[in-house]
Amino acid sequence: MEMLKIIFLGMVQGLTEFLPISSTGHLILAEKFFHITSSLSFDAFMHLGSFLAILIYFWNELKEIWGYKWLVFVAILPGGIAGLLLEHIVDTYLRTPQMVAFFLLIMSIPMILGEKFGKKTKDIKELSIKEAGFIGVAQALALLPGTSRSGITISAGLLTGLKRDIAAKFSFIAGAPLILGAGLYEGIKLVKHHTIPYDLAFVGFLSAAIWSFIAIAILIPFLKKHSLYSFVVYRILLASLIFLLLYK
Numbered sequence: 001m002e003m004l005k006i007i008f009l010g011m012v013q014g015l016t017e018f019l020p021i022s023s024t025g026h027l028i029l030a031e032k033f034f035h036i037t038s039s040l041s042f043d044a045f046m047h048l049g050s051f052l053a054i055l056i057y058f059w060n061e062l063k064e065i066w067g068y069k070w071l072v073f074v075a076i077l078p079g080g081i082a083g084l085l086l087e088h089i090v091d092t093y094l095r096t097p098q099m100v101a102f103f104l105l106i107m108s109i110p111m112i113l114g115e116k117f118g119k120k121t122k123d124i125k126e127l128s129i130k131e132a133g134f135i136g137v138a139q140a141l142a143l144l145p146g147t148s149r150s151g152i153t154i155s156a157g158l159l160t161g162l163k164r165d166i167a168a169k170f171s172f173i174a175g176a177p178l179i180l181g182a183g184l185y186e187g188i189k190l191v192k193h194h195t196i197p198y199d200l201a202f203v204g205f206l207s208a209a210i211w212s213f214i215a216i217a218i219l220i221p222f223l224k225k226h227s228l229y230s231f232v233v234y235r236i237l238l239a240s241l242i243f244l245l246l247y248k
Contacts, residue, residue, distance in 0.1 A: 005036045006200045010207020013046045018215040020151030020231045025100040032097045048183035049208030054176045057216045075136040075174035082140035101242035103146030104235045110155035111228045118158030131160040164223035
């Protein structure tokens, strides 16, 4: 049974890390409503599976991506600083279903604004350092549960004028170093304190990697033809359901 729970958590992490609906939020909800115990450390460790999926999916583009290294660096800096300074506060005070529902709603607004005002004409090579910094500031907000790293950074990318699928691509690339850093940091803590058996940790990692790859492979082609509005509707419905279950 424990193995099935870990596989399920890996699936939730993998799918929701890249679909703009918040992986952390869904993991918190799984813990609350399905009584599947998790933690910020294990959630972050499973991100290593998501990083592996990014690496595999974009393997043939690594040389091209290296040409954007300064844009990526600028885009990861705010998120890295925010993570170091605020992780404990977020884990202590904001890791609740109520906060997840709240940020699912509030952080849907940037997605709507991105769709409404984004020109959707630019490629990554046309992105300026200033615009990459704007995406980076947005990425720092992803620390808030229910926000969605992909959702907030894709939205910011749209507001800079990027095409939808290109905004998603840059979102995943710019998020990869933070995903790797958090995963390694928490992985070392898991090994040091042995808070979860190694075989279960590996299963969670593998499950997250497989489902992350599937999510990336679905989302990028999807955004070439479709808007973010379907995800906005999902976020609003999920937030409404959470409030209904909590305050019925």
